[in-house]
Amino acid sequence: xxxTLLSAINLHMPSxxxxxxxxxxxxxxxxxxxxxxxxxxxxxxxxxxxPATHYSYWLFCGCYICLxxxxxxxxxxxxxxxxxxICYCAAAALLCGCIFMxxxxxxxxxQKWATPPASALTMAWVYEPPLIxxxxxxxxxxxxxxxxxxxxxxRWQETERRAxxxxxxxxxxxxxxxxxxxxxxxxxxxxxxxxxxxxxxxxNTADSIMKLSNIMRYITDEVSANYVSLQQEVECxxxxxxxxxxxxxxxxxxxxxxxxxxxxxxxxxxxxTFVENVFKYGISKHCPAPIIIRLHALPHCITFxxxxxxxxxxxxxxxxxxxxxxxRQRLELLYPQQHKxxxxxxxxxxxVRLTLFTD
Numbered sequence: 001x002x003x004t005l006l007s008a009i010n011l012h013m014p015s016x017x018x019x020x021x022x023x024x025x026x027x028x029x030x031x032x033x034x035x036x037x038x039x040x041x042x043x044x045x046x047x048x049x050x051p052a053t054h055y056s057y058w059l060f061c062g063c064y065i066c067l068x069x070x071x072x073x074x075x076x077x078x079x080x081x082x083x084x085x086i087c088y089c090a091a092a093a094l095l096c097g098c099i100f101m102x103x104x105x106x107x108x109x110x111q112k113w114a115t116p117p118a119s120a121l122t123m124a125w126v127y128e129p130p131l132i133x134x135x136x137x138x139x140x141x142x143x144x145x146x147x148x149x150x151x152x153x154x155r156w157q158e159t160e161r162r163a164x165x166x167x168x169x170x171x172x173x174x175x176x177x178x179x180x181x182x183x184x185x186x187x188x189x190x191x192x193x194x195x196x197x198x199x200x201x202x203x204n205t206a207d208s209i210m211k212l213s214n215i216m217r218y219i220t221d222e223v224s225a226n227y228v229s230l231q232q233e234v235e236c237x238x239x240x241x242x243x244x245x246x247x248x249x250x251x252x253x254x255x256x257x258x259x260x261x262x263x264x265x266x267x268x269x270x271x272x273t274f275v276e277n278v279f280k281y282g283i284s285k286h287c288p289a290p291i292i293i294r295l296h297a298l299p300h301c302i303t304f305x306x307x308x309x310x311x312x313x314x315x316x317x318x319x320x321x322x323x324x325x326x327x328r329q330r331l332e333l334l335y336p337q338q339h340k341x342x343x344x345x346x347x348x349x350x351x352v353r354l355t356l357f358t359d
Contacts, residue, residue: 282308
C-alpha cells in the first residue's frame, strides 16, 4: 500500500506541476468565497468578511479540502484503481460518518443566525438545525465524485499518451524487423550475381554495385520516419527489380509506374515487402512465368498490384512468412481505415491488390 501511495503521488507531481498547483489554488479560492457570498446577503464588505473570523467557516472549508485530497491521493490510488472496491467503500463510509457528525454546513448556518436582531421589532428567522445535515452530505458526495472524475480522467489521458507512444515504438520496432527481414532474402544472391558479372568482366558490374548500394542506404538510413517520399520507395523497388533481373530471362518482369510521385508520401518498405515476396516465391528455373508489378499514383489514392505464378513446391510457403503479417499490422497503424488490402491465390496466381487512401 505504501508503494502504491508513493507511486500515485509521483504520478501527480510531474515537472509541469506549477500550472497544476495554480488550478488547485484558484479552485479552492472560489470554493471558499462562495459561502461568504451566501452569508453576506449584499450587506456590504463587513458582512462579507466577518464570517471568515468564525471557526465554523474554517471547519467547513477545511473538511472538504482535506476530504478532496484524501480521496484523490489516498483512497483512489490505494483502493479504487486497484479495484479494491469494498475497502474503498468502507473508507468512504467512514469519511461520510465524520461529515455526518461534524455537520459543517449546519454549523455555518448556525453562525449566521446566532446573533439576535438589533431591534426587538424586527422579525428574525430562527434557524432550527435539522436531524440530518443533508447539504453537508450532498457536498460530500459532490467532492468525492469530483476527485474520482479528475483522477480517472487524468489516468485515462496518461493511458492514451502511453498508447500513442507504444504505437509509435511498435511501428519503429516493426520497421526495424522488416529491415532485417529484407536483407537476407536477396543480399547473398545479389552478391553472387555481381561476383559472376565481375568474373566475366560484364559492363553491368559497376551499375549493379551502385544499385545494391542505393538499396542498402535506403533501407538502413532513410526509412527511420513513419512516412517517406513515394519517389524514394519507387526508386528502391526499381533498383531491387533490376538486381533480381540479373538471374532472370529478359522480359520476365513487367514493371509499370505512372502518376505523380514527387509530392506523395508512403510508409517505408510497405510496397517493398510485396515485391520481395513476388521474387522469393514466384521464380522457378524449370518453368519460368511472368511477374507483374504495377503502381499507379492517383490524386487521392495510391494503387499497387503484383502477381506471380504459384508453384506447387512453394505453395505451402507462399505468404506464410512474417513479412505479410508484419506489413498488415503496419498498414493498420499507419493507415487506419484508409487502406484496402486484398490478397488472393485464384487461377494458380498469387495476387496482391493494395489501395492507400491519402486524402
